[in-house]
Amino acid sequence: MTNWFHSWRAAVRIARRDAWRYKGRSFLVLAMIALPILGVSAADLTLRSSELSTEESLARSLGAADARLTESGYGSVPVFQDPTGGTSAPAAEDDDKPFPDGGTDVTKAIPAGASVLTDSTGTAKLTTEYGLLQTEVRELKADDPMARGMLTLLDGRFPQKADEVAVTEHFLETSGLRVGSSVTARGFERTYRITGVYELPGELTTDQVNALPGAFLGAYKKAADKAGLQRPNVSTTHLLKLSGGFTWNMVKEANTKGVVVVSRAVALDPPARSEIPLYQKEGWDPYEESPGARAAALAAVGTVVGLAMLEICLLAGPAFAVGARRSRRQLGLVGANGGDRRHIRAIVLSGGLVIGAAAAVVGTALGLILTYALRPVLEDYIGRRFGSFDIRPLELLGIALLAVLTGLFAAIVPAITSSRQSVLASLTGRRGVRRSNRVLPLVGLGAVLLGAAIALYGSVISDQFVVVAGGSAIAELGVVAMTPALVGMFGRTGRWLPLSPRLALRDAVRNRGRTAPAVAAVLAAVAGTVAVATYGASEEAQRRAEYRASLPHGAVSAFIEEDGGRDVPAVRDAVQRLLPIDLRADVDRVSVGRTGCSVYSRGSGCGLYELVIPKAHECPLWISTEENPDPLAKLSPEEIRKLSKDWRCKESDDNGVYVEGGLLIGDAKVLKVLGIKDAAAEQALAAGKLVTFTKPPVDTTGKVGIRLITDPDKADEARMKGTEPPGKVVSLPAHLATGEPRTYGVKALLTPAAAKAAGLTTVPYGALFSTDRMPGSEQRQKLDAELARLGSGVQLHVEEGYVSENGIVLLALTVFAGLVTIGAAGIATGLAQADAEADLKTLSAVGAPPRVRRTLSGFQCGVVAAMGVVLGSAAGVLPAMGLRLTEGRERQRWYEEALAQGFGDGGPAPYVPIVIPWATLATLLIVVPTGAAVLAALVTRSRGALARRAAT
Structure with missing residues (x-):
């Protein structure tokens, strides 16, 4: 146990020293791992902070009141409700008997001794600097202690007289008015002065004015009738404050009078399900997420996380491989001094552990800082204020562990490869003779065939989208496994190429350990883009065929x-x-x-x-x-x-x-x-x-x-x-x-x-x-x-005719795939230059002009991008075709069932085309590799640094 601890401690110290020595490579891998962690941790903090607790939600809806009483909407008939007051239904339904006319007298349900505050809302067209604005009018004594927490005063004061109003900040921004301005309603002679600005914490984009009870809506309704305008629909609720709170028994008593109640006491301590009459009603089935739906959601999240980790590992793996090769002499010295293969593996794995841990700390810390700093911006974007800044340590720890695991997974293959190298080869710098793995391509081919069969089964027989998606994922992983062999096949085309691209292709084939993961990363990104683009283009053609104009073109x-x-x-x-x-x-x-x-x-x-x-x-x-x-x-x-x-x-x-x-x-x-x-x-x-x-x-x-x-x-x-x-x-x-x-x-x-x-x-x-x-x-x-x-x-x-909604989406997908492709190819090119520095110096020594270095770098980047784009384009069409076939069969089945049941007049059968987005594919196949090559050539120096002669 002690030996194990000391050996790993030494391995971590060596890895930490190497990471600090080669800061550029370490920073690159750290950034690749930390960026997703930053995004996930920030999303977790935003989601948790935006989720209000029951107390926070009640403060916004009830203020300091104990209950809010509202008409049920079913007349005065008794109703059943859920504990939150969000759902209600008549206690006894009779389809042949209409609900009684007139509203419900809510005051009959108010207990004796309760303090009451009315809250009425309606709409009116108010005058602004630019014209008229449809605005919500709320009559509520906002400075009453019972309303504390419902409205947040930002400037000025709430109205205290009948001719005063306060307005939301969004109304001021929209109307062009300011505090002290006058406002009136269309067809209404009364003028109101703006005395303050407030916001609704849960509805920041609402245009609302606040007036004292009875100061606006009643008089405006009479003026609208007189002027022949549409009268506002006014709804009134009652806020109550009473000793002991509004209990569940009191809620059920109010329900018998046709009143729905939102009670603070009931929301904080809800009754048992057996005590809720609404849930005992025949045919009532409150929506609850099924275990199958939860399992599917977890599977979807797991799949997304797994694919993201795979993408990062594919990009970071070559960096660890090159780092291990650059440190092969040091690893050889470890072996020469008694270290065995597990010590070599521990040192390389410790590199992934160190960088993964650093990425976890940096990503999580930046996520916390950015979320806290950008909280006002996020609140304005979402349209509501967060509750407390909710930090869940266990969730952040789990997200941070993803970074550590990603770093370890990315270093596994380089660790195994380094441990298999002999001590003599490591000390002399020889690479030795390496044979390509013949088992992995066969496994990949089997996965491709199996995945294609599953996707075909899902699209032709089972009509299940999940089966099609799962089969497509298996097939794509099979293509990833076949990537080293496919890279070798690409190498056979080098005989017809000029010198620089031939050298670049030969170098990519010879160093498949760093080329194949980069190509696989590009493949995965392009495959997803092509799949979504193919599905989107097909759906676009379907919508275009189904579009029905509302007027003649141009009318x-x-x-x-x-x-x-x-x-x-x-x-x-x-x-x-x-x-x-x-x-x-x-x-x-x-x-x-x-x-x-x-x-x-x-x-x-x-x-x-x-x-x-x-x-x-x-x-x-x-x-x-x-x-x-x-x-x-x-x-x-x-x-x-x-x-x-x-x-x-x-x-x-x-x-x-x-x-x-x-x-x-x-x-x-x-x-x-x-x-x-x-x-x-x-x-x-x-x-x-x-x-x-x-x-x-x-x-x-x-x-x-x-x-x-x-x-x-x-x-x-x-x-x-x-x-x-x-x-x-x-x-x-x-x-x-x-x-x-x-x-x-x-x-x-x-x-x-x-x-x-x-x-x-x-x-x-x-x-x-x-x-x-x-x-x-x-x-x-x-x-x-x-x-x-x-x-x-x-x-x-x-009437403009059919307007495509997918153009910007396809463009965004193409740009995204291009950035990932250029990034992955650039990483592979940078590692290739670091790994092949001796070859480049040899070229300079034999008389190659300086531009060869730049040209070779560009072609190295372009070759990786081209191989990934070609393979990804082929792999991405399969899932899109499978999903479209599945959707077509499903719609055809619905159509035939409708005909069998007598519905429908024999109209046209469903049209579900499959369209290949050739423009997107052409952009990916031509523009992206070319752009990657040009960019790599531009950022590469023509001359390398002079090196000392190697010691003999």
């Missing part, structure tokens, strides 16, 4: 769905002024109820309309009654498939802009912008007829009915019973367009004059535009600025 739509369209004229003019407009078609929409209602408003005086489908034209698949609530249940798959092809049931796949009810109010210019050439339709519009592009709404008399629904809730109840929804029906003479033209979401078109004659109320909706050329980026930016100044919620769309 523009600008719609405003709120406030009764009061800003529509200004938006129409702005678009026409700033974009290259060829034709403008103004459109309106039908409005039911108050003119200030938005498209999505329901209730509170806001209604809707629909095109009436005659009974004879209703699709049997969609007709549900009280006697037959599920018509599909009584039909066979063959009957469903047959009916799905019926014209009454055939749904249009015509993608387009959203049009409420499918009816637009406009003239014949709409047809021209949409590219519909139908003279009969233009004549019908001129005659005051409604032009419809779908057949079901047209009845036997050639008319189309428009039902005006003033009470949407009653209409829903009638549909559930299978009866006609209540509402006035306006019948208009109709013209059915022929040829089923592409209408981009427009089902019907009616002129403003015809709508007025029929008694329909309309409001401005927006416009459709055709352009004489595609709008440029500068024009779009000017338009966006103009629309932002107007402050309206404009739904703007410019």
Whole structure:
């Protein structure tokens, strides 16, 4: 035991001295190992610090209060909830019985003796330096002790008067205002003065203003009704402070009144699962990560960590090998003085241990320092403040051990190789005759065949992505194992090359111990890039084929769905002024109820309309009654498939802009912008007829009915019973367009004059535009600025056709692979120069010009990069093809199952192409090796340092 300790202690001292002597090589290996450790440790610290404890989370949601009471959203019916208050459900569900109208009186659930603080939120468009900004308005007495921790004051003070507000820092940055500025809401005469700036610790990017309770939202809602604007939706919760806290029994009592509670006491000490009624409810299955999912996640993390360690070992291994060769005389002296092979191995392994330990310390320390220093930047990027700076010593120790293990693994092969060298060869500097390993290539070939078979099985038979990925990984490791033999095969091409590349290739083949790992590292990086690029290019081709334009190419739509369209004229003019407009078609929409209602408003005086489908034209698949609530249940798959092809049931796949009810109010210019050439339709519009592009709404008399629904809730109840929804029906003479033209979401078109004659109320909706050329980026930016100044919620769309989203991704992947390739090739070249210094001096001695040194260095780097890129490109296509084949078979199976069950109308089969990214491959195959060679040649000195004559 003592001998073992002393021998390893001596080995570590020798390794530490050598590492300090050869600082350049040591720093290179240390940096390669420390950088991933820095990244992982910083990620661990960031993740742990961003995870809030229960106390920290409660401080942000409850402040210093004991509970928050909120309406359940199900009316006043009793509910069940989970201990956190994040999930709730009605205690007794009845699908045939709607929830009661009206909200829940939360005050009935407030215990006697509790202190109460209301917290109300709504939205309003507030004036800024640039126009209007949709902003969240919060009425909360922020300086109340109960609210401490919910809002963090940064400057000034919270409001103390009814005409004062505090604002978030993000609102100030967005609005251009400052403390002391005045702000008001659109259509609201009252002005408020900004007295302070605060932030929401969990939502740093929120635009919010804070006012005293009752100082803003109530008066603003009345002003909005008076001005015909959309009224804000206000939600109010109640914060409570009471002696003894809000217990679980009190929570269940509040649930009986339709109130959901977030309780501090319950969150800190949750009840047993058997005491939670929600979890005992039939059919309730709270989401929990399955053991299989956790195992798969751990396997994925382990795979990523393992591949990262393999990559580092492949890059660092040659450095240890060259270091061992540079120290072979010293190792020979160890053997000459009685040291055996295990002592030689211990010295080389100690080099990996020393550098790995140093990398662990440096990487972990830098991770701590950088994370702490960059914490504000990380918080701003994530959009929320961290909790405490959470350091988990055991996790950081585990990450640091990865560095030590990586250093040891990288030194294993050089240690074994050095220990096998004879003492005489080490002392004389002779390399001896080394035979290539014939077993390793055979093992690699077997792994390639096995991995390819597994990937083929996964893609053709099992349809499991995991099987394909696992088989591809095995095949790639097999290629890595075959790399030394493949490098030898590349060497046979040297006979056709000029002098410098021939020498570089011969040197790479002769010194496979440092060439093969560098080539394998390049191979692994390029294979991953090619796999992702191939999959991305294939998916890109699929999305391009599936893309459905929302408008004709170059057309523009600008719609405003709120406030009764009061800003529509200004938006129409702005678009026409700033974009290259060829034709403008103004459109309106039908409005039911108050003119200030938005498209999505329901209730509170806001209604809707629909095109009436005659009974004879209703699709049997969609007709549900009280006697037959599920018509599909009584039909066979063959009957469903047959009916799905019926014209009454055939749904249009015509993608387009959203049009409420499918009816637009406009003239014949709409047809021209949409590219519909139908003279009969233009004549019908001129005659005051409604032009419809779908057949079901047209009845036997050639008319189309428009039902005006003033009470949407009653209409829903009638549909559930299978009866006609209540509402006035306006019948208009109709013209059915022929040829089923592409209408981009427009089902019907009616002129403003015809709508007025029929008694329909309309409001401005927006416009459709055709352009004489595609709008440029500068024009779009000017338009966006103009629309932002107007402050309206404009739904703007410019149809540019399919726009690739993978271009920047493929470029980033190519750059990444290029950097790794150049880095690995550069490392191999630097080690080659250090290892072959004697050969270079021999070249100079026999009369080789100085540029040969630079040229040889460039070709050495280029040869390594070229071999790795060629092998990696071949290895990377396999997993991508396997994944695409698997995805294609899976989608085909879904398609066939849908047809077998009667769904679908026999449309086109799934299209899952396999596309090779030739541009990316060409960049990797040509540009990367060439760039690596040129860079290596530029940074290499033409003349080496003079050396002393070796002692004989």
